[in-house]
Structure formats: structure tokens, C-alpha cells
Amino acid sequence: MANEIHLNNAGINSVETPEAPLQVQAGTSLRLKLINHGAPIHLTLSSTNASPFSEFSHQNLYVREQVIHEIPIREDAIPGTFEVTVITGYGTVRSSFRVMVVREPERPAEPSTQRPRYPTLAPEERSLPPVVLLFAGAGLVLYLVWWVTRLDVVNFAAFLLLMAGIIVGWVTQRP
Numbered sequence: 001m002a003n004e005i006h007l008n009n010a011g012i013n014s015v016e017t018p019e020a021p022l023q024v025q026a027g028t029s030l031r032l033k034l035i036n037h038g039a040p041i042h043l044t045l046s047s048t049n050a051s052p053f054s055e056f057s058h059q060n061l062y063v064r065e066q067v068i069h070e071i072p073i074r075e076d077a078i079p080g081t082f083e084v085t086v087i088t089g090y091g092t093v094r095s096s097f098r099v100m101v102v103r104e105p106e107r108p109a110e111p112s113t114q115r116p117r118y119p120t121l122a123p124e125e126r127s128l129p130p131v132v133l134l135f136a137g138a139g140l141v142l143y144l145v146w147w148v149t150r151l152d153v154v155n156f157a158a159f160l161l162l163m164a165g166i167i168v169g170w171v172t173q174r175p
Contacts, residue, residue: 003031005086005097007063008038013089015043021098026053027075030099036063044087045069053077053101077101129172135165 006016024030034043045059056071071084078101085096139161146154 004033004035007034007036007041007043007088012038013041013093015086015088015093015095017086017095017097019097021081021100023100023102024073026073026077026079026101026103029070029072032069032071034061034063034067034069036065040064041088045071045084046087047082047084050082050084050099053080053082053099071099073101077103079103128169132165132169132172135161135168139165 003018003022005018006014008014009016022030032045041063043061043063045056045061047054047057050056050071054071054073054077059069061067061069081098081100083096083098085094087094139158142154142158142161145151146158
């Protein structure tokens, strides 16, 4: 594991940190595995330039055998590097390593296979029921008969048929 820090391996209060920068994704945590090869030890993890990337600045730890310590990285962190220093022996032994914060490239939005559900702006096309056309046709014929004969009864019947067609058409067109 590249994120291992070995303590008391080369001598009392010795610290061995990774040579290469540790990479961590923005929005995740940097997991450090502190492995102690000797007597229990107090150590300090410190960083003076981590503030653009993390809330982490200072942590005192007691390590008997091994400890996993996580340093949370901000979700909105920009790509860059910061340094973490491991201090043991009451400040006499120090070793630092770099942490490189990377961001995953933005993926273009995948086109949706479903059509978006937007409300239709135009009303649905509806055809008139045949009974409305029947009323309209019969009313028109009666009106032409009235035009020729001038009988008021025929005019009144034509008016009633046309009104009945309008009412039936209006009732059937309602949602």
C-alpha cells in the first residue's frame, strides 16, 4: 500500500514516509496507514498549506501497532498539492510527504433515451363525433328549406338542430 507510513522501523522515533506524492480524488478521503514496528509512539500529523484542499491542519495520534487515519478532502477542492509532516520524538524527528489532489474530468451528460416529459402547449387534436356533423347537416338543410318556404316552424327547427349540434360538440370536447 503506497499510503503507508512506517514508524520505529529504522530506530526509535524513526519515520518513513512515501517518496512519491500520494494522489487523492477531490471529495474523498486520504487514507494513511500508520504502521508501528516498535514501542507505542506519539506522533503529530501537521500541514500548513492544506487549507485550500481540506479542513485538516493538525492531529495528535497515539500508535501502538497500526492505525488508519483519514484526511478528508473537500469536494470543491481544486487540483493541486499540499504537504503533510509527520513529527515524532517531541519534535526532533520530522518527515514530510506530498499529497496531490486530482479531480475527475467532467463527463459530458449522456443523452437520455427517453423523451423529456414536457406539457404540451397545443391542445390535442380531437375530431368531432359523427352526431355533431349529423346535427349540423340536418340544421343546414332545414335552414335552406326555410329560405325557400319562409315557414317559421322550419326556421325554429333549424335553429334547435344547430344549437343541439353546438352543445353536443362542446360536451364531447371537454377533457
